[in-house]
Amino acid sequence: MKNAIRILAVFAILFVGCDDNEYEAPFPFSDVGFYTSKGTANDLQVNLNEYLSFTDLSQGAEAHSWRIEKTDVFLEGPIDRTDSILDPFIIEPRTTTSFEKTVHVLFQTSGMKKVRLYNTFNEMVVFKGNRDNVDYEMAAKKEGDLFVIDTTFMVKVYPKLVPVIKVRNGDVVVNHEARDTIYIEAGNTMEFTDLSTIGEPTGRTWSIRKALKPGEEVVENPVVGSSGDAIANIAFNKLGSFSATMNLSRTGQNIPGDFATYVVNAPIKVIPSSKPFELTGEVKELEDETIQVPFNGEFTPFGGQEEFFTVMVNGEAFEVASVAVNADDATKMDIKLAAPIYRPDVITVSYSGGSIESSDTREALPFTDEPVLMSSVNLIPADIAGLETGADSWAPFWSNKGTAEYSTEQAATGEYSLKLKVEAGQDNAEAGAAFANPIIFEDGKTYIVSYKMYIAPGGVGTDGGTHTGLFLLQNWGFQFWNNFAHPVGEWTTHTSDYQSTTPLSQFYLRIIPNADKTTDMTVYYDDFSIVEKEERP
Structure with a gap:
């Protein structure tokens, strides 16, 4: 009887080291049993070029053997956890059958793999296992004068992650593998798309970093933009040269982790925008009564511009206490009033034009009587x-x-x-x-x-x-x-x-x-x- 069993162990025992001679059976609990270095997981899952250990706990067996696929190999223990190069442990000449009680199997190709344990006994035996926290029994099948327990362990071997991306600058898909510079105007966004499938990735992080000149040292956080979205639209607001990377990852419970980094070959050059530097989106009141004004680019730090702003509250001009660039998002101005404001107030903001510029030297355009969307903290999720x-x-x-x-x-x-x-x-x-x-x-x-x-x-x-x-x-x-x-x-x-x-x-x-x-x-x-x-x- 041949059974593909996914609950693969009797004990959740993990190997600290894989020394074939260290195992001692804890106590006789049945005539047949086994465990793996992955414990009782429903599916055995490993990364490519990693190994699993399997131990036959059977007692009184007439004969037993392990069989693996031709693409996999047996390793000779003991193997320490710190051993990262496994070629020296490969048993030569290579074979697909072993009669050892404990075997270590190195998986050299990806996909669903089989590791078969074949035991014969002179009398009836019953395997007692647990699947999804439910106990079950599997009786041996009589073949001639012997009783056979034929067990196949299913192992999913994950390939290495292979990052695949697409980069779009406006309406143009750019050749990110070339080294030709990608030019983008300040304030515009570039679309980065993760197309990766090999290795079953579960997430990614895009990072835009300031490009350093030869010999230049990092004096501040070089990351100027980031996203975890599969399709990420990242704004470029600062002038200068930048590089883009994607860190691809596979994480999760019982999933073998893996990481891969892809660096976009093409450098990115941000040039001054040809668009006017102007108000974009809604002017909003924050919970702390700050009035926030969004623009389509980053501001150069400024001061002494309060006189150019007029804030009307219920038809009355209120004194402007301060106007400054937002500390966390330089595309926004923060306006503070000298007197408190309340949710029912009707507020408008005007800017008559002072000496406020974007980081790419564009002059901020005036605006008149823009309504303020008042803060409303909804207590309902x-x-x-x-x-x-x-x-x-x-x-x-x-x-x-x-x-x-x-x-x-x-x-x-x-x-x-x-x-x-x-x-x-x-x-x-x-x-x-x-x-x-x-x-x-x-x-x-x-x-x-x-x-x-x-x-x-x-x-x-x-x-x-x-x-x-x-x-x-x-x-x-x-x-x-x-x-x-x-x-x-x-x-x-x-x-x-x-x-x-x-x-x-x-x-x-x-x-x-x-x-x-x-x-x-x-x-x-x-x-x-x-x-x-x-x-x-």
């Missing part, structure tokens, strides 16, 4: 608030009778929303979302609870008692109800003030039909939010 994981943060409630599911049919922001549908005759449509960590509310503070709702056109029986309700559990006393006397076919925002010291551990959302249960309607929900309420004194 992002996967529940915006549903963009498209996973299972929201799920049908245990008593749900209608439809409760993620949907891409409508979304206030992003791609996903929560869809509730109740049909005629159904008691409700209900969904819930449990919080991994309860939200703790402070006594005496007011919070604003809000969400967005879209009522699909064509609903039936939406009057006469049809409601939707949001419950903040475990506070059953707070019931955020809405009837459906709202615009149909458009997203509407619904808010309510909330005061409580009861921790929020779950959302519960439902539609209740009218008394006659003739309601047939579909509603989408998105952008759930709980923020601390601020009011200007």
